[in-house]
Amino acid sequence: MDDLQFRRSLYADPKSKDPELADAKNADASRQQFAKELEQLDEKIASALDIPVPEDLSNKLILRQAMASHRQDKRKTRIHLALAASVAFVGGLTLNFLQFSSAYNSLGDYALAHVYHEEGVFSNADVNRVSMTTLNTKMAAFNGSFTGAIGELISADYCRFDGVKSLHLVFKGANSPVNVFIVPERDGVAFSEQFSDSLYKGQSINAGSNQVIVVGDKSEQLNKWQENLSKNVRWST
Missing domain, CATH: 3.30.200.100 (MucB/RseB, C-terminal domain)
Incomplete structure (x- = not known):
């Protein structure tokens, strides 16, 4: 196995148990060092990704969702109140117009x-x-x-x-x-x-x-x- 193929195989799976790959690594001290460094890097990445989930995460997510829903409902309520006020205002103007303007032609x-x-x-x-x-x-x-x-x-x-x-x-x-x-x-x-x-x-x-x-x-x-x-x-x- 040439050096390029060896490196590609290790990049693909640093912990590979392939016999041919093991023989190529054991035959060269520099390859053994490279394999060791790559395996250590793989372990660091795995450790970084292994983040423990907080016990109350689900409760926090539910609370956050409830608060977001409440804020959205408040926005909707304000919009509805604004619309109702607008309708009331227009209705008042209409009533005033009808009361004090001519409703008949003669x-x-x-x-x-x-x-x-x-x-x-x-x-x-x-x-x-x-x-x-x-x-x-x-x-x-x-x-x-x-x-x-x-x-x-x-x-x-x-x-x-x-x-x-x-x-x-x-x-x-x-x-x-x-x-x-x-x-x-x-x-x-x-x-x-x-x-x-x-x-x-x-x-x-x-x-x-x-x-x-x-x-x-x-x-x-x-x-x-x-x-x-x-x-x-x-x-x-």
């Missing part, structure tokens, strides 16, 4: 929706619950005052007419209550001089800095109501 549309929303709350059987003094106290917020009665008043209260503070008056009508809305003028909602659906009809006029809307059932003479309002309400600028 005064007539909103007036009919308002009447249907309170349908059944008032009837012609209700007694007069509002004095002229109370009525004019509320009218003062709209720069107006009644100089005389135009009918039997059932209710007078502030309302949100498409997001705008307005005054809602309910009178006894010929067969069912008549609704009168005092609404400050503003842009964004089309003026409806006359409007109707299958049950109700309405009329609107401009008065002072407000729009006066009257809504009643099909049998009601709305022209007479508007005429009486014009005669018995004084507006100031």
Whole structure:
């Protein structure tokens, strides 16, 4: 066995028991020294790789995994909270927009929706619950005052007419209550001089800095109501 083949065989397996390799090593002192050094190196490598496993290694690994999972859950929670806050913020803006912006295209549309929303709350059987003094106290917020009665008043209260503070008056009508809305003028909602659906009809006029809307059932003479309002309400600028 030549020297090159001898070295290759030892590199491949320093502890080889091959007879031919043993004969080649015993025949030369330098080969014996080389084999000894290579065997010592192999033992050092094996010793370096032989690291004892700590008894609590499995517990430490489980703890590390649990902590990593906890950190990940916390990150997810923060993300979810941020998303929830964003949704709540957008929802708040949307609600605010819907509440204070026009939900209908015209005064007539909103007036009919308002009447249907309170349908059944008032009837012609209700007694007069509002004095002229109370009525004019509320009218003062709209720069107006009644100089005389135009009918039997059932209710007078502030309302949100498409997001705008307005005054809602309910009178006894010929067969069912008549609704009168005092609404400050503003842009964004089309003026409806006359409007109707299958049950109700309405009329609107401009008065002072407000729009006066009257809504009643099909049998009601709305022209007479508007005429009486014009005669018995004084507006100031």
